[in-house]
Amino acid sequence: MKGSELEISARTKSAGHGFDNAQRDALYRTIFSRRDVRGQFTAEPIAEDVLSRVLMAAHYAPSVGFMQPWNFILIRAEETKRKVHGLFETAHREAIEMFEGEPRETYRNLKLEGILESPINICVTCDRDRAGPVVIGRTHIKEMDVYSTVCAVQNLWLAARAEGLGLGWVSILDQDRLKQVLGIPERVIPVAYVCLGYVSRFLDKPELQSVGWRPRLPLGDLINFEGFDKAADDPFAIGLLERVRKDQKKIEDGG
């Protein structure tokens, strides 16, 4: 019987590549408690080893054709931050005019960036020429390299959360002017401009959810089967949607 026991455990091992419950839960905790931080930054400096780890997380993101098309421009100087903050202010004034009525007042009062308060800003760029003109996996969808760069941003964001660092993505900026300020060449896209720093607190829910701007959508409404917006009524589909409803309720109730 010894031999067959060994065989079973070898098979189990080769099939069981999941993490244990505590490790898996740590990932979900990171994902569910991650916030887009704008108003809670403190001036506490970020140590070299912490910054190294979060940048490493970004660098080990998936990339189309293994391009690794990203650069990470670290911005620490007050002078550079002030220039970028000026770009935000201009874009923000333009944005206010695009809203009307009550939404305009709500929008005007939202704190939307922490450029000056956070100790480090990072511009994550995508160099479209990094791997020559023909890239595996980018032959039919040209934006794949930009998507890879966004994956790096999301890894950075999650690593930051696990380190107790807040991250806020500032997208109310004119990209051409940002390229001028940071000396970014023509072929390179500044995909994300993020603020990074320790925080006084992480909000329980996303701020736009709390202020009633938009509700969290029920995930079940967004799951389709075989085609866009198509439903299914087989036992697996019904069971999945029921499970999704319960899981989401637990998260929204703070469980």
Next chain:
Amino acid sequence: MKGSELEISARTKSAGHGFDNAQRDALYRTIFSRRDVRGQFTAEPIAEDVLSRVLMAAHYAPSVGFMQPWNFILIRAEETKRKVHGLFETAHREAIEMFEGEPRETYRNLKLEGILESPINICVTCDRDRAGPVVIGRTHIKEMDVYSTVCAVQNLWLAARAEGLGLGWVSILDQDRLKQVLGIPERVIPVAYVCLGYVSRFLDKPELQSVGWRPRLPLGDLINFEGFDKAADDPFAIGLLERVRKDQKKIEDGG
């Protein structure tokens, strides 16, 4: 002294939002061991609760203006998979012609998708009209909603890894034809088509790195200061780059 002790621990608590070492390491383990899976899928079915969790992880991604612009089209039917696989084959033949010489032979021999072998395929889409024409944070960078959708894909990918599920992103497809197959309306972009399933093994390194297609770049070469491609020689910058070099060596050596 009691009062001051309490004060300190309250302060420590408010500043200490990081996770403990084991939780933080679980996230890094997920990030560093995630792979783009193409050739190692097994037919083992995915249980409802596992699928619910990985889709929930995707749904709790950041989204510009809290748009949550995504839908998740689950594809289980052999017939749908065969149609999409046909699109891959056409695009793949076109792609082969774009490479020349030795790279063409290497490319031809790579396994690039697991559409038919994986039990579930998921098309993650972006509905650009989900929150009306004016969206907070999308006023100046129109692609922000697509970037949000990519963040959802990356969350899905990491959650899958922690659950022991492999995920492979199939980008060698004509998006217009994919929209026809899945009945996706004009306003909606099929951002990612992914294959999901248990695996016989996770590769130690990305396959394109192992076959020598492209090396893993030294992260230190991609970190800039204050401007694109700009260096810095202050103690923090020097210390950071030294730490990055050591951290990356440890990862590449399998530590």
